[in-house]
Amino acid sequence: MTSSALPELPASLHAERQGEIDILRLNRAQKRNALNDEIVLGLEGFFNKLPDDVKAIALHGAGDHFSAGLDLSELRVNSVTEGVHHSRSWHRVFDIIEFGRVPVVAVMHGAVVGGGLELAATAHVRVAERSTFYALPEGIRGIFVGGGGSVRVPRLIGVSRMMNMMLTGHTYNSEEGQALGLSHHIVDNGAGLAKGIELATRIATNAPLTNFAVMHALPRIAEQDRSSGYVMEALMAAIAGGDEAAKKRVTDFLEKRAPKVSQS
Numbered sequence: 001m002t003s004s005a006l007p008e009l010p011a012s013l014h015a016e017r018q019g020e021i022d023i024l025r026l027n028r029a030q031k032r033n034a035l036n037d038e039i040v041l042g043l044e045g046f047f048n049k050l051p052d053d054v055k056a057i058a059l060h061g062a063g064d065h066f067s068a069g070l071d072l073s074e075l076r077v078n079s080v081t082e083g084v085h086h087s088r089s090w091h092r093v094f095d096i097i098e099f100g101r102v103p104v105v106a107v108m109h110g111a112v113v114g115g116g117l118e119l120a121a122t123a124h125v126r127v128a129e130r131s132t133f134y135a136l137p138e139g140i141r142g143i144f145v146g147g148g149g150s151v152r153v154p155r156l157i158g159v160s161r162m163m164n165m166m167l168t169g170h171t172y173n174s175e176e177g178q179a180l181g182l183s184h185h186i187v188d189n190g191a192g193l194a195k196g197i198e199l200a201t202r203i204a205t206n207a208p209l210t211n212f213a214v215m216h217a218l219p220r221i222a223e224q225d226r227s228s229g230y231v232m233e234a235l236m237a238a239i240a241g242g243d244e245a246a247k248k249r250v251t252d253f254l255e256k257r258a259p260k261v262s263q264s
C-alpha cells in the first residue's frame, strides 16, 4: 500500500496528478532529455512508489524532443564491468515500467532515439506527434543498445528493420513509425500530451484486473506455445470474468446503463 502523495523526484523528472492519472515529464530539455542515472533511478523510485489510487501514466518529454537516449557523457566514464551493470540497471528499471501495476502512455515528439526509443518501447500505448523521428544511433557511436532495445524493439518492428536502423543509421519519421507499429496514434505537433492524457484517463477507467491481464498475461501468452497459451488465457479470462468489476460492467450493459462500442 502506498499513500496518495507523489514520490519525491529529481529535478530532471516532473510529475503532476490529474484525477486518476499522473503526468510524468522527462524534464531535462537543455540536454534533450538525455537519460542519465539520475533520471533512470528517478523513474525507478517513481514507479516503485506510485500511490495506489493512480491508475495510469502519461509520459512525455520537455522541450523539442522526447529523448536523445543515453547521456553519452556517462558512457565515457564506464569500464566494461560497469557497462554491464549499468545496462542491467536499465533493464531492471524498464521492466518495472513495462511490468508494473499501471499502463503507461508515451507521448513522443522530436527525437526518440537510442535509449529514448528503448524507454518509449516500455510503454503500453504510444502517441506520436508529427515531428517524431526514430533512430538507433548506437551503431554510429560504436556501442550497442543496452536498455532492453534488442528485446523490445524487434517485437515492435522486427529484427531486420532494427538491424538496418543500427547498421546504416536509417531513421523512420512519424508516418513510417505509425505504419510499422512504433506508435499507435499519430497527432499534430503540440497535440500529443492532450491525446496522451485522454487515453491514460480512459485506460484508468478499465477494471484493474483487465489492465493487469493485458499488461502481464497477454505478452507472456503471445510468447508461449499455443497449448500453454490457451490454458493461460482460459485461466486469465475466468479470473477477470469472475471479478465483481466484470460482473457489474456486464450487468450495466445488459440493463442499458453502459455505453455501446463506438468508432474512434
Ligand code: 1HE
Pocket: 030, 031, 032, 034, 035, 064, 065, 067, 068, 069, 070, 071, 072, 073, 087, 090, 111, 113, 114, 115, 116, 136, 137, 138, 141, 143, 144, 145, 146, 147
Ligand atoms: C546530449 C545528448 C546525449 C544531446 N548525451 N548529451 N544518443 C545519441 O547519439 C543522440 C545524440 N543527440 C543528438 O543527436 C541531438 O542532440 C538531437 C538530434 C537529439 C537533438 O539535436 P539538437 O540540435 O536539438 O540539440 P543539440 O545541440 O545536439 O544538443 C543540446 C545539448 O544536449 C548539447 O549540450 P550543450 O552542453 O552543448 O548544450 C548536447 O551535447 C546535449 N546532448 N544529446 C549527452 N545523448 C542504455 S544504452 C542506450 C544507448 C543510446 O541511447 S546511444 C544513443 C545516444
